[in-house]
Amino acid sequence: MKLIRTYAPYLKPHSRAFILAILAGVIAGAASGLGIPFFTQKVFKAIFENTERIYSTWYLIGVAALLPASFVVRGIADYFNQYLMSYCGINVLRSLRQTLFDKLQTLPIAYFEKNHSGDMLSRILTDTTQIQTSTMIFAAEACRQPFTVIGGIGYLVYMSYQQKESLFLLMFMGLVPVMLIPVKLIGRHLKHRSRQVQATLGEVTEHLSENLHANVEVRSFNLQRKQSLKFGNLLYKHFNFFMKQVKYEKLTQPLMENIAVIVLAISFVYAYKQHIDFNTFIAMGMALYFTADALKRFMKAVNELQKAQGAFERVDDILAIQPEITSPETPVKVKKIDGNIRFEEVTFAYGDSPVLKSLSTEIQAGTACALVGPSGAGKSTFIKLVPRFYDSQSGCIRIDGTSIKDFSLEDLRENIAIVPQAPILFNDTIANNIRLGDPNANMDQIVRAAKAAQAYDFIEGFEEGFETVVGENATRLSGGQRQRIALARAFLKAAPILILDEATSALDSESEAKIQLALDTLIEGKTVLIVAHRFSTIKKCKTILVFDGGEIIARGTHDELISSCPLYKQLYERQI
Numbered sequence: 001m002k003l004i005r006t007y008a009p010y011l012k013p014h015s016r017a018f019i020l021a022i023l024a025g026v027i028a029g030a031a032s033g034l035g036i037p038f039f040t041q042k043v044f045k046a047i048f049e050n051t052e053r054i055y056s057t058w059y060l061i062g063v064a065a066l067l068p069a070s071f072v073v074r075g076i077a078d079y080f081n082q083y084l085m086s087y088c089g090i091n092v093l094r095s096l097r098q099t100l101f102d103k104l105q106t107l108p109i110a111y112f113e114k115n116h117s118g119d120m121l122s123r124i125l126t127d128t129t130q131i132q133t134s135t136m137i138f139a140a141e142a143c144r145q146p147f148t149v150i151g152g153i154g155y156l157v158y159m160s161y162q163q164k165e166s167l168f169l170l171m172f173m174g175l176v177p178v179m180l181i182p183v184k185l186i187g188r189h190l191k192h193r194s195r196q197v198q199a200t201l202g203e204v205t206e207h208l209s210e211n212l213h214a215n216v217e218v219r220s221f222n223l224q225r226k227q228s229l230k231f232g233n234l235l236y237k238h239f240n241f242f243m244k245q246v247k248y249e250k251l252t253q254p255l256m257e258n259i260a261v262i263v264l265a266i267s268f269v270y271a272y273k274q275h276i277d278f279n280t281f282i283a284m285g286m287a288l289y290f291t292a293d294a295l296k297r298f299m300k301a302v303n304e305l306q307k308a309q310g311a312f313e314r315v316d317d318i319l320a321i322q323p324e325i326t327s328p329e330t331p332v333k334v335k336k337i338d339g340n341i342r343f344e345e346v347t348f349a350y351g352d353s354p355v356l357k358s359l360s361t362e363i364q365a366g367t368a369c370a371l372v373g374p375s376g377a378g379k380s381t382f383i384k385l386v387p388r389f390y391d392s393q394s395g396c397i398r399i400d401g402t403s404i405k406d407f408s409l410e411d412l413r414e415n416i417a418i419v420p421q422a423p424i425l426f427n428d429t430i431a432n433n434i435r436l437g438d439p440n441a442n443m444d445q446i447v448r449a450a451k452a453a454q455a456y457d458f459i460e461g462f463e464e465g466f467e468t469v470v471g472e473n474a475t476r477l478s479g480g481q482r483q484r485i486a487l488a489r490a491f492l493k494a495a496p497i498l499i500l501d502e503a504t505s506a507l508d509s510e511s512e513a514k515i516q517l518a519l520d521t522l523i524e525g526k527t528v529l530i531v532a533h534r535f536s537t538i539k540k541c542k543t544i545l546v547f548d549g550g551e552i553i554a555r556g557t558h559d560e561l562i563s564s565c566p567l568y569k570q571l572y573e574r575q576i
Contacts, residue, residue: 088139121209186255207234213473337415348392354550355381370544387413415496423482425485427470429468
């Protein structure tokens with residue numbers, strides 16, 4: 001029932017195809033369990049035992065064609081059942097992956113810092129494939145095999161009534177639960193092993209993803225052999241659990257087949273002792289065979305569903321997450337933000353470790369403010385609270401007097417441009433990477449932004465200029481070039497609040513000097529928060545906040561802090 005509640009919405013848009021698939025399965029099942037035994041016992045018996053009547057050739061051909069016709073009907077129905085089930089399955093898989101991807105877009109930054117990207121890739125791609133495969137196999141068999149069983153048992157009931165052999169029917173019905181016992185026991189083991197298989201596959205994907213992203217570090221520190229050994233161990237661990245799963249999975253079919261054969265053998269002895277004629281025995285035997293085979297196939301499909309249990313749980317883990325940071329139901333309508341930022345007794349902690357302690361400060365609109373302090377002092381956390389990448393545990397952050405929690409997330413972040421320390425460029429053209437700042441920007445605006453960020457010259461140095469594709473992880477660009485493109489798209493956004501998190505750290509002295517000139521113009525009229533260690537950047541800011549131990553211990557200009565704040569003076573003297 002939980003599976004139905006979770007996945008029925010994905011199937012609803014394709015309900016017509018699903019219903020047709022079920023009808024096709026019903027026809028295929030009935031043709032197997034009822035049709036074939038009926039033709040065998042009734043039609044062929046009438047021809048061979050009624051020797052007094054002489055049949056024409058065309059009549060015999062018509063009768064002979066009935067059996068292959070029933071197979072043709074069954075085959076066509078079976079084809080449409082499987083085709084339509086596949087159609088529904090791939091659409092459910094597509095919708096499920098889209099839902100998971102959309103869900104990831106709503107999760108806070110903290111979720112991605114706690115969870116590995118490789119494991120998330122495994123859940124979205126591998127686990128969903130396992131779910132799609134297993135559920136469609138189950139759905140196809142569940143709408144076909146039960147009707148084969150019903151048809152077969154129905155025919156057995158009819159024949160038992162005709163032959164006055166109710167004991168035969170009771171004996172068969174008593175053996176059905178015996179056939180299901182091993183399946184029930186094996187299913188429990190399959191559930192457990194499937195969790196282990198999916199979990200270890202996630203570990204394999206995680207390690208592979210990590211290795212691909214750290215290719216420079218692996219070669220720099222000669223970690224190739226160590227990485228290979230770890231990958232091999234993970235593969236063996238996955239293999240070990242997978243084979244344990246296979247062990248239980250493959251036990252089902254031989255166990256049920258042996259039980260079915262025993263039933264047929266007992267039926268043979270019973271039929272002989274009761275003097276049941278051969279044609280009747282063959283018809284009943286075929287009904288028994290199709291019934292037992294349908295049960296076997298259905299229980300195999302049940303086990304297939306058990307195999308996917310681990311995948312279901314891992315996908316459900318993501319679907320069940322409730323985003324911690326959301327927009328209010330009735331957000332404040334944003335017309336224009338000036339950029340005044342005020343922290344009021346703001347406290348934030350990662351778990352039990354406090355990072356900001358009852359912090360209060362105000363940054364006037366249009367002010368360039370530098371955040372200075374030793375590592376771990378709370379600078380990066382401070383700037384991440386402004387766009388609500390995190391929410392503080394207590395206190396309030398206001399922009400132009402309005403709590404940032406009263407804005408919609410979209411409006412809040414639309415008014416903030418950010419250049420992180422390690423910017424990410426998408427595997428697209430340079431122009432499109434800059435255009436992220438303003439999707440409606442024309443080429444002239446993109447070029448101006450590139451010039452302002454001192455990126456124009458090196459871009460034009462590429463053969464394809466702004467149409468150059470940067471490659472995966474922007475491998476065609478240097479660190480400084482990536483950072484200048486990130487600066488260009490932030491400038492293109494023209495947001496009233498600009499956050500620079502070590503945005504010039506990867507630049508050489510000449511490029512940094514050029515950017516400093518550009519910043520003097522570009523930050524005019526904007527509220528700018530700058531986390532920087534280079535004092536050439538810090539000294540130009542009108543306001544400098546000195547952080548230490550999660551508190552702001554001093555505030556002022558460079559000249560004021562040099563004479564009044566020992567920590568600031570110490571940090572400055574280390575650099576000069």
